[in-house]
Amino acid sequence: MVRYKLLTGESRFRIHLIAQGLAVGAVAGFAAVCYRLLLGMAEDFSLAALTGGLPLPFPVTVLLWCGVAVAIGRLMEWEPMARGSGIPQVEGELLGQVSMSWWKVLAAKFLGGGLAIALGLSLGREGPSVQIGAAAGKGMAVLQKRGKVEERLFLSSGASAGLSAAFNAPLAGVIFALEEVHKSFSPLVLLSAMMASLAADFVSKHFFGLGPVFSFGVPSVLPLNLYGHLLLLGLLCGAGGALFSRVILDVQTLYGRLPFPARYRVVIPALAALCIGPFLPDILGGGHALVEHLGMGGKTLSLIFLLFAGKLLFTALCFGSGAAGGIFLPMLAVGASLGALYGTAAALFTGMDQAFVVNFLIVGMAGFFAAVVRAPITGIILITEMTGSFTHLLSVSAVVILAHVTADLLRARPIYDSLLLRMLRKSDGAVSAGKILLEGTVCPGSPLDGRMVREASLPEGCLLVSIHRSGEEILPNGDTLLSAGDRIIALADGSRARRIREKLLDLSGVCVPEKHLWE
Template sequence: MKDRNNTYNTLFHWHNFRLKLVMQGIVVGALSGLLVVLYRFLLEEVGDLTHKIYVLQTQKSYLIPIWFIILGLLAYIVGIMIKKEPMIGGSGIPQVEGILLRKLNVNWLRIIVGKFIGGVLAIGAGLSLGREGPSVQIGASVGQGFSRIFKRVKIEEKYLITSGASAGLAAAFNAPLAGVMFALEEVHKNFYPLVLLSAMSASLTADFVAKNFFGLKPVFDFRRLYVLPLNQYIYLIILGIILGIFGVFFNKTLMKTQDFYTSKKWLPVEFRPMIPFLMAGILGLFLPQVLGGGHELIGSLVERKYTINMVCIILIVKFIFTMFSYGSGSPGGIFLPLLVIGALTGDLYGSVIVKYFHMDSQYISNFIILAMAGYFTAIVKAPITGSILITEMTGSFSHLLPLTIVSIIAYIVTDILNSEPIYESLLERLLHKKGNNEFRGDKSKKILLEVAVCLGTELDGKMVKEINWPHNTLLVAIKRGEVEIIPKGKTTISAGDYLIALVNEDEAGEITHKLKKMAGDFVIENVNNC
């Protein structure tokens, strides 16, 4: 009865709901920010310790076998954690999207603890994984935990999860606007004002917390950036095409690598991390530049420390190591590794142009930045997020126009090649083996759904009475800008409207899918056409 009263209370106090979400977003942002700051700090400390161990091994070779034994034990610990809680494996972003689609159900506290410890062990040991995916999942779990502890209604929980995800990315990269845009463009899949308000309040709060610990400098310190002349923009088209093709190859290879691990029936889940952990031990002795996410590697590219041949070697090894690291299911994201691979591609591309087409070498840094954004767009297919993310991470707006051009071209190429966004592909695979994590609602509970209506879709321009609504679906409100309409049979639905529907919790996932397909809003199989 209390859940039902909360649902009705949300309906009848919809106007005040926005202010409530903003305040809750601030709290979730602060909590998420503190957790992610601690996560970043531990990753840096453990990473420094690992680096010192490898330096020490060059002086005292008898430590090498001891270190490999330690790596094997750490890999087994991480493997056992993944076996006990499969939802902590990988990036964490597909899991968050699955929860928001009401396809997955997880224990938020176990996710926070498991992802935190597992991520520190895996990334700290040198696996080619990033901190951003775990940060997003940790933040989303904080939002879900806040909702469960204070017994928020389901639609409110959805906003809080999105807010926490936004805060996690903002704190991970000191990029509050990218955190907001990622929550809207990738996680929530629409630009609903309520999502924007809650995500922005959480993201800005988390960024404020992170900057109090790590300072105001951007993540990547690109000194002496020069504006690329307009007569050199022809090179951007070629770069965009290359990045689009490389992005498709990245996605296909990543999925094939997961298939490789799955096909090895003799290799149990708890032993799969052994492969990348031992690879890290070998690479740490011969090519330590490829270890970890790769933040320092981008800095060394800017300082021009490597020859073209060396960049090629690092690029190939980093790519292969990233595939094996992520494919094993170890806790960690692909954001930072893919940005590093993009940066290496841009550096190589710029160096070739300088060598053979006599461009000024001062513009190589520009190609590094542009390639990071283009490669991100080609893989994730979130061009706005990619452009804003790289702009915030580099602290420079001088490259915004060329950056957008490269991103758009890379996106078009991946579209032509029918490449799906990587997180949607990973989510689809995750849903096939969800097992005990399948969402099972309570038939006695009622929850609210909200769906955006897109232009030219089945609902656009139709009257409410003309639509064949899914069974057990009650349309209770239509939001049109700042106006809230109580729907009647003759009420016409227009593109841009947000539909608020009341459904049984156990049918929410199926009805959400049907409504979004009718409205043209995000569906797993399709690209958003809003």
Template sequence: MSESNVSKIYSDLNKLKWSVTFKGILVGLFAGLTVALYRLGIEFATEKSLEIYSFLKMNPIYIVGWLILIICVGLFIAYLIKISPESKGSGIPQVEGVLLFGQKMKSIIIIPVRFLAGIISAFFGASLGREGPSIQIGACGGEIIANKLSNNKLEENYLITAGASAGLSAAFNAPLSGIIFSLEEVHRSFSPNILIAATTAALTADIVSKTIFGLKPVLSYVDVPQLPISQYLWLLPLGVLSGIFGVIVHRLLLGSGNVYEKIPAMFRPMVALLIALPFGLFLPQVLGGGQNLVQLSETAQMSIGLLLIVLVCKILFTTTSFGSGIPGGIFMPILSIGALLGSLVAQLGVNFGLSSEMVSVFCICSMAGVMAGSVKAPITSILLMAEMTGSLVHLLPVAAVAFIALLTSDLLKTTPIYEVLLERLLNPNQTHTKKKSNVIIEMVVELGSEVAGKQIKDIQWPNGLLIVGIRRGDQEVVPNGDFVIHHGDYLIILSSEQEYQYMNTVVSKLCKPM
């Protein structure tokens, strides 16, 4: 390839940086508005579900009518999932499948199905959160805008990533978490262009969200005390327990899906809504995502016995709701489980010298720990706690518990839950229609990868791959076979549209730690 062509590629990449910046703002506006509407719908429906079950408990004669309604709604949700299988469950594995393996999303269908199925399920109190669907709704917005304004495959991926970041940002008023989530969980690597796209979209979506919902944090903890250094030893058992419960939730969520596979698909949502009925009548605290449980746990309004009962029931209810495939996320239910666990440990600890004022600190720490143990995205978990609570005074103990929980989860040989869900979604025989002739792949070389420290000629590259440039810091190099690749280098690869996904997958494996 001539130097003029290589220079043009670098020039195009530089233009791409500013293109994704401005288009990321549009993605953030779209995602912020749509996710805010979805969030309003979910919150309204969850509040109404509490009123409905309270009425049914006082007037049990109407339960028969409610059962008939459950059957009809369950069949309707199953129909929605049938016409839009990509809307099933969380939505995060579907987004990762698009970005990492070239799967397709029918964005125009997914958004209305997510709205309908998610809000209807919330009226019946399903124990599901809004964050996973919000991430997919945002990603769909990014794809829609990319299809209208871009003819570049790389830029399309950046805008889908930007939409995912904006979705999480708007769902929780947490722009930093949205940005880091894209790098830590979705791509699992760092790229300046991904960072730029995610940042502009997440911040824009946050502005939209705060305009609608106000500046108050989602979990407005007040006067969170600092944990004294003398009591830091408590973080070790709290981190281990958080990791263990994260693993328990992880395995039950996946196991419930296996159980539901034995039930015909059209009946699965119906079964989940039927299971919600006794919980709604006798333990309404576990209904919905669980934001109310977080507040109850933090203020220590439940006894140790009731905390234990609610904790077990919330875990079981969440796994039965999620395993059915009903469109809904697991972030908030996992956080509520963590808050319950933290409150339980803190109240038990009071008998052994722990100050009762530390309950809120333990709740926040355990939320991050359970999430890190199951999702295995510790940085996102830590930042999410800081943004959702609006306080940084507990950042060190939160980080300690998150990493202790992550270590516990690793020792128990737990695979990240979204990685397992993604593997279940992937279809290796799936083919896609390609419209463009050539695309550029940008890949970062990570420390400990197979290619780091080797000459280009000594690496077994896939047939047909063409490395047209390497970016090292501010330097842009046109390499030859003797060029030694260092970790931190960005490989600029030219691929045909037909080979894009194959090249992207193979090179990604070469550039990641062995």
């Protein structure tokens, strides 16, 4: 029987995790930095070309754009796992549901992502950066002939490093890996992901400097007498996030009903970019420029609403085509537009100081992210790191919680869970066989709290192999009593890992309404 090092608790293994995390972070971070530099050049090209800087007759430009779009489609046929964001693929790999060819993903993501942004498509670099980091981590594990358990640690560490390098946000990279990718706060994953994220941030800062991603400065502290506005903005972000998720999924469904092969779908957003670019260039690309332009102020309500609606619809049109690119940064740009819209309206109709509009823009990004992704802690930390200021931490947290609850009441599904389910139904990736390890923590009052293992009603295909309590490891048997605070590790059938994980989270006291996520 194979003995997994993860279950030994030896200090030498923790030291090994630190070294492993630093190595993966350096490699994955460098890969993500290269991708970020490539997309920056591609976005500069598309902005110049679509605003009249390309010295070609318009019919020739149309043919060029269509040809590149078809090339992207064929590239996605060559490696289907490179389609879209990449975050669902990473989650699926960690659950044993799919298996990425790491080198094909890297090649297709770099080439396909760069071409998509060069066409002006509204797609982000952050989801692809997560997948690129994960693929780089998996490649290191494969080349070193590591086992499946360590391979998944390499992969999750690379994913954390990818987000860290994409946003100059090391803490957000760690929390994202735990809260969204793993959906559990595993100490072992935390240690490895933290080292990888810090190493990637160190590499990233050598290329992009020490400053935060957004450079509109530290806003004034929002006075407490304006916190009533945050209640309304939180509700708007929750409803707006639910709408964004619904539109993304519906447009993806509409693409699936088109009567021509999938390789030609990217032609639709490519032609739309040619038509939109000269008149509304702010909605092209990922959305970084849009957020900074809104942060400068001076926009009318009608223009901000046009940017909000245009960015939302154009992002759905681009993402639904299956091109290599994510919705992470475009989603933040839509949230910033909604926050700026509300702040501008409040300044216009209530006499609020116009200087506070940027505060509403910032909290709008965080609230919208929480409503769409349903990862509130990541949203709070990410926006704090991206803006380089803790002055708005309380206001950001308030809006994030309200938006998260509102989206839940509207029965909106977490977007990456929905996309993962769709991907699995289409069976684009090869199903991975074997067993995987799942972790959870027993919460007070949960169905596992105070129960013996034999009474725990664990899901079929799941074996409880270790319990960590107060720094000690317990090898369980049927009479072992579970108690609040126990960290449990289970061995699961890879083909059913997704269902088993959701059941374990439910049993341990983490509320995950399966009918909302997987219906």
